[in-house]
Amino acid sequence: MAEQTEVPRRTPLSRERVLRAAVALADEAGIDSLSMRNLAQDLGVVPMALYKHVANKDELVAGMIDVVIDEIAPPLADTDWKHAVRERILSARRVLQRHPWVSLAIESQQTPTPAILAYLDSMVGTFRTGGFSVDLAHHVMHAMGSRTLGFSQELFDTARNAGRTGVTSPEPPAALPAQFADRFPNLAKIAVVASHDDTSVVGRGCDDQFEFEFALDLLLEGIERLHQQGWTSAR
Amino acid sequence: MAEQTEVPRRTPLSRERVLRAAVALADEAGIDSLSMRNLAQDLGVVPMALYKHVANKDELVAGMIDVVIDEIAPPLADTDWKHAVRERILSARRVLQRHPWVSLAIESQQTPTPAILAYLDSMVGTFRTGGFSVDLAHHVMHAMGSRTLGFSQELFDTARNAGRTGVTSPEPPAALPAQFADRFPNLAKIAVVASHDDTSVVGRGCDDQFEFEFALDLLLEGIERLHQQGWTSAR
């Protein structure tokens, strides 16, 4: 008649569950709200319990980054390097847009995570298979820079700070604050033109996706030109 | 005979002095060691004294960014847009290399600082003066991305974390840890080739400056081509 504990015995923690909960928390509440204490609370557990599954907070976010990076689609097979690289980068971009805190997290790490190394390695492999010399592949990877990972930071992108201010910016900068146009006339002009066919005269900003692909294609075409003319280290 | 206080009456604080001390502290000890308390101590003052000169920590680092950005040389006059842009970006790069914490700080801000807006505005102006349409200038600014500011993050650049670990990495990864070459064969190959004429077989890595200019010129030449063929929004 032992009244066995009828409390539902919640499924035990695991590194997997911790990382997933952390990613969810960062996605919803912003990276600033990711504390060991908040995360523990979300998991219905005491903060120190987490340390049985992750070594410390740095290692936690490293794990979170790897979880996200693994969402990136593998490279297309049976196509030319250019198409393969382009599509993979756009896949990476889609992933990082779902998790806006990741790009900053990646840049804050002092050491690349295994998943990122694997991703970069595979990207290099695509170039090599496409006939690139080791040297050219190397320079090209540098040239792509963070764009390889699907971001190039839209300087001060608001999405990245989602949840930082709670609500996700329902305010388009209705009228950019008056002196702006005087102090920064060139930027102002761009801002106005960029919102060409929008209802509001100013504010929607520009099409991030277009800008990203514009830059990506500019690079890819420059790279293709180098490749076709048999680039050698003599510059 | 009033023994007037002979204590040297240290020069009073000012926003200027606070910002300069903060930049110096971040330069020397790394951005992680920049706390209001440490900064106050450096200035021989109690932490709360700082708040008479800066609103809060975010506003402090915004001010620090502006101090640094203002070190960037103005654009060259009397030259073509390409040369002007190239040299200015290289100047920005030199500045940001002196203050390795800045690029991350910039990316962490949710709003661009005035000095950055001024810098970007001036850069747009250089393109416009060079005959670029508003539209093309806009896209081109996006294409340059963070390279406009002289960095493109050398993914996990060690310099950026200077002081983070105290001593500035006297360890070249003497032998990259064995399984590396197995797990990431393409990266390994690059790493080996990159250290071609070095004494150690592996480790020095690559010439960051060369890589930066390689990518910069790749972009500038692609941009020049667009410009010369009279780019219009039809892509």
Add this chain to the structure above:
DNA sequence: AGAGACAGCGTACGCCGTACACCAAAGAAT
């Protein structure tokens, strides 16, 4: 039945940013 290993708990420490009340000295106004 006893011995480990494992996972979650509780407490505590030293950092952090900063709100708030206070106070000395320096002008400014009387």
Add this chain to the structure above:
DNA sequence: ATTCTTTGGTGTACGGCGTACGCTGTCTCT
């Protein structure tokens, strides 16, 4: 000369953070 106000530095205190360390209850293997 006296008072008032402003300015800039002080002291205390609060809540939040990451995490070291020791305890406890449960599950497994012998």
